[in-house]
Amino acid sequence: MLRHxxxxxxxxxxxxxxxxxxxxxxTYLLPGDPARTIAGPHATLADVLRIRRQLGLDAPLYVxxxxxxxxxxxxxxxxxxxxxxxVLSDILAKFPATAxxxxxxxxxxxxxxxxxGVFSAIRRGGVLDQISSTLSMAAIAxxxxxxxxxxxxxxxxxxxxxxxxxxxxxxxxxAFLPGLTLGIGGAAYYQQLIRSRVLEVLPQQxxxxxxxxxxxxxxxxxxxxxxxxxxxxxxxxxxDAGYFMAGxxxxxxxxxxxxxxxxxxxAIQALDVPLVIxxxxxxxxxxxxxxxxxxxxYGLLDPRIRLR
Amino acid sequence: MxxxxxxxxxxxxxxxxxxxxxxxxxxxFALWAIVVLAIVxxxxxxxxxxxxxxxxxxxxxxxxxxxxLGPSKEFPLGTDQFGRDELSRLLWGGRPALLISGLASVxxxxxxxxLGTAAGYFGGWVDTVISRFVNILMSFxxxxxxxxxxxxxxxSILNLIVIIAVIYWTYTARLVRAExxxxxxxxxxxxxxxxxxxxxxxMVKHLMPNVFDTVLVRAVLTMxxxxxxxxxxxxxxxxxxxxxxxxxxxxxxxQNYYGSDPGLVIYPGLAIVITVxxxxxxxxxxxxxxxxx
Numbered sequence: 001m002l003r004h005x006x007x008x009x010x011x012x013x014x015x016x017x018x019x020x021x022x023x024x025x026x027t028y029l030l031p032g033d034p035a036r037t038i039a040g041p042h043a044t045l046a047d048v049l050r051i052r053r054q055l056g057l058d059a060p061l062y063v064x065x066x067x068x069x070x071x072x073x074x075x076x077x078x079x080x081x082x083x084x085x086x087v088l089s090d091i092l093a094k095f096p097a098t099a100x101x102x103x104x105x106x107x108x109x110x111x112x113x114x115x116x117g118v119f120s121a122i123r124r125g126g127v128l129d130q131i132s133s134t135l136s137m138a139a140i141a142x143x144x145x146x147x148x149x150x151x152x153x154x155x156x157x158x159x160x161x162x163x164x165x166x167x168x169x170x171x172x173x174x175a176f177l178p179g180l181t182l183g184i185g186g187a188a189y190y191q192q193l194i195r196s197r198v199l200e201v202l203p204q205q206x207x208x209x210x211x212x213x214x215x216x217x218x219x220x221x222x223x224x225x226x227x228x229x230x231x232x233x234x235x236x237x238x239x240d241a242g243y244f245m246a247g248x249x250x251x252x253x254x255x256x257x258x259x260x261x262x263x264x265x266x267a268i269q270a271l272d273v274p275l276v277i278x279x280x281x282x283x284x285x286x287x288x289x290x291x292x293x294x295x296x297x298y299g300l301l302d303p304r305i306r307l308r
Numbered sequence: 309m310x311x312x313x314x315x316x317x318x319x320x321x322x323x324x325x326x327x328x329x330x331x332x333x334x335x336x337f338a339l340w341a342i343v344v345l346a347i348v349x350x351x352x353x354x355x356x357x358x359x360x361x362x363x364x365x366x367x368x369x370x371x372x373x374x375x376x377l378g379p380s381k382e383f384p385l386g387t388d389q390f391g392r393d394e395l396s397r398l399l400w401g402g403r404p405a406l407l408i409s410g411l412a413s414v415x416x417x418x419x420x421x422x423l424g425t426a427a428g429y430f431g432g433w434v435d436t437v438i439s440r441f442v443n444i445l446m447s448f449x450x451x452x453x454x455x456x457x458x459x460x461x462x463x464s465i466l467n468l469i470v471i472i473a474v475i476y477w478t479y480t481a482r483l484v485r486a487e488x489x490x491x492x493x494x495x496x497x498x499x500x501x502x503x504x505x506x507x508x509x510x511m512v513k514h515l516m517p518n519v520f521d522t523v524l525v526r527a528v529l530t531m532x533x534x535x536x537x538x539x540x541x542x543x544x545x546x547x548x549x550x551x552x553x554x555x556x557x558x559x560x561x562x563q564n565y566y567g568s569d570p571g572l573v574i575y576p577g578l579a580i581v582i583t584v585x586x587x588x589x590x591x592x593x594x595x596x597x598x599x600x601x
Contacts, residue, residue, distance in 0.1 A: 141582075145559065146573070157567065247449055268456075268544075276459060287449060
């Protein structure tokens, strides 16, 4: 088991190295001169050259790459062009809001997706199955920003049940609609995933055995079906959490939710490349981490995986 | 296969009767194929069927206070906030997203099937390199990554297609690789190999045809996902640029008028939802059709 973990960990580090290299290439390919942007429109050529030297942009490519890696190892993601502050501290300042939104989104996915998926599988072809399967088909096809705008308009603007976006106290009241918007698509996906997983498990022999030995349907479900579903579910939740932490640009933009996604979007308007690339890198880090954690948990739950 | 075809048709029944279940599947597939064809037809014929030029700012298209008009004889669905005909913009608005999602899906499928087959067939270091690269590309936060690249290369339709294809081939490749891994163990591959078939020929003639259905379904589902991604990018302002009519962009530009004129947000949104459902269901119904049980 330890060997499996170490191997997975080293691969994750390797992935991160390549990801960093790709973002470095992207930064290097960028049109426009950061030195000129910082110097402003009225700067003299000498000023621009001086700033360029300060930023190290006059060094050869491999030196810049080396410095880039060195800085990253020291958790230096560069300096925001717009604010002149370290990119990492900008991101970390906004990260709690994104983490909260991500958690709310995952909770919504589970609240809506899990029961609907299980019940539509148990009563396959029934009214509830047909309704929830149709709803999830539609929910997967809806653009998040559209759902967000409609929820915002109907529940916040018309009926004043929720605030019109932004962030405040009590925070769960503010996170309700963005979280729901984030979770709706995932909930629909969970409904389909769990439904098909339960349908796979139900015809198995050991379920028949469990019934034959006199367990109630409820016990069969909780003790024999759900553990199977849970393995699938944990993988999916882990991945979703990773993706949500990586920044949910669209939902944060619609609701004016002050997370790293909205910050990155604002940075795009300002052509603040270090901040945008920094956020991409930060997001990729979360996804790699989620992958690693999910794999490890999976190895713990299913011995066959780690023996491969 | 060839032997069966040479037999006189009187011996083998010409066409087996379809089971009721299989017939229902054909019906379902045909229904969604018609819906998708209709959507594509409307988008392609938009220049000839739309009542007005979608980009024209009508001087009589706004109320005296500068608000969008409601439905009238001249403007069947009213006008948008710039006094342009909403119906014409809706008819035109699917074109960029359909073009982008269609072509991105084709390109990503081609790359995905080639690299996925190579990884599954050769194994070893080829597999390690390709699978690692797939993993790494999948680790980028999708929307944010697309946004960052668009920032670098400027958002033209061609650039969007290339960027999205570069991200999405990974999903096809992963599926194809898994399928080739099981196909590789089968007798016909060993037979072809024993007959001196070159690896390239083996992949193209023997392996790829067998994964074709999987790739086709995946391509259609990719198209639906890319359609949503494109509308999101346009909503964020890094996709299709104004004044080009595009459903995602129309929602972004009209959202402040939602209170007075909800149609401006509702119609393009419904258009997106219907298109994505139709394309997704086309893929799903094709998959069900091929299940043959």
